[in-house]
Amino acid sequence: MAAIEIREIRKSFRKKKAVDGVSFTVDPGTITGFLGPNGAGKTTTLRCLLGLVRPDSGEGLVNGRAYTDIPDPLTEVGAVLEATNLHPGRRGRDHLRVVCDAAGIPVSRADEVLEEVGLTEAGRKRVGGYSMGMRQRLSLGAALLGEPKVLILDEPANGLDPEGIDWLRRFLRYQAHERGVAVLVSSHVLAEVEQTVDNVVIIAGGRSVQQSALAELTREGESLHEAFLRLTSTGSMPMTFGKAGADQ
Numbered sequence: 050m051a052a053i054e055i056r057e058i059r060k061s062f063r064k065k066k067a068v069d070g071v072s073f074t075v076d077p078g079t080i081t082g083f084l085g086p087n088g089a090g091k092t093t094t095l096r097c098l099l100g101l102v103r104p105d106s107g108e109g110l111v112n113g114r115a116y117t118d119i120p121d122p123l124t125e126v127g128a129v130l131e132a133t134n135l136h137p138g139r140r141g142r143d144h145l146r147v148v149c150d151a152a153g154i155p156v157s158r159a160d161e162v163l164e165e166v167g168l169t170e171a172g173r174k175r176v177g178g179y180s181m182g183m184r185q186r187l188s189l190g191a192a193l194l195g196e197p198k199v200l201i202l203d204e205p206a207n208g209l210d211p212e213g214i215d216w217l218r219r220f221l222r223y224q225a226h227e228r229g230v231a232v233l234v235s236s237h238v239l240a241e242v243e244q245t246v247d248n249v250v251i252i253a254g255g256r257s258v259q260q261s262a263l264a265e266l267t268r269e270g271e272s273l274h275e276a277f278l279r280l281t282s283t284g285s286m287p288m289t290f291g292k293a294g295a296d297q
């Protein structure tokens with residue numbers, strides 16, 4: 050059974066179609082990059098999967114169940130959609146301990162996880178003083194508390210410096226390939242995605258335009274960046290700048 054299954058999800062906001070029939074699966078032990086231009090419908094799809102938005106039709110399943118039907122979701126699914134809902138006055142370590150308490154997870158996991166995400170020292174400081182990269186890592190840490198076998202991450206590389214990005218790549222590969230976790234990760238950092246993922250799902254305008262192994266997509270020598278532009282480009286971005294461009 051697939052660890053994550055998206056079945057024909059459709060969602061409109063007012064009359065605008067945000068997601069228009071997206072389907073794909075993610076198997077245990079694999080990393081799938083979920084890619085698409087701005088506004089393609091990635092976050093909406095992930096929010097439907099996590100029960101935060103009700104799709105108009107279709108469904109998202111984790112281990113064969115809707116997220117909202119999972120009794121102890123943190124032990125089955127780790128999700129980070131945005132790293133902003135952190136209390137600025139709370140210390141990083143306390144944030145994790147509060148999550149443990151609420152989820153019935155032993156608080157000793159907080160220190161283990163701080164070490165895993167490289168925040169052992171910083172865990173004693175208040176989150177208000179964290180950089181964006183530190184917030185990302187703390188949010189990722191919170192997602193790991195229940196030792197889930199499914200990870201769903203929306204733009205986890207946002208705000209990470211090169212060392213942080215390198216760490217994230219090794220971390221995701223460890224989770225998938227050593228621990229057997231199913232990882233679904235959206236990203237715009239294609240050079241990084243290319244070095245990290247096993248499979249790609251590319252959507253544009255709410256519809257799937259590619260689902261395959263990364264190796265299959267780039268088999269003809271095309272980079273992921275080139276393939277992405279070929280599959281998703283609308284030609285709506287200006288190609289020239291300044292006066293010369295304006296005159297043409």
Ligand SMILES: Nc1ncnc2c1ncn2[C@@H]1O[C@H](COP(=O)(O)OP(=O)(O)OP(=O)(O)O)[C@@H](O)[C@H]1O
Binds near residue numbers: 063090093
């Ligand atoms: N709550 C909402 N209300 C109205 N429109 C929304 C809402 N959420 C998303 N949309 C619209 O749905 C479309 C898809 O948005 P979504 O955030 O899912 O795209 P995305 O692929 O995650 O984009 P990005 O890469 O820019 O984060 C966009 O046109 C967006 O404006």
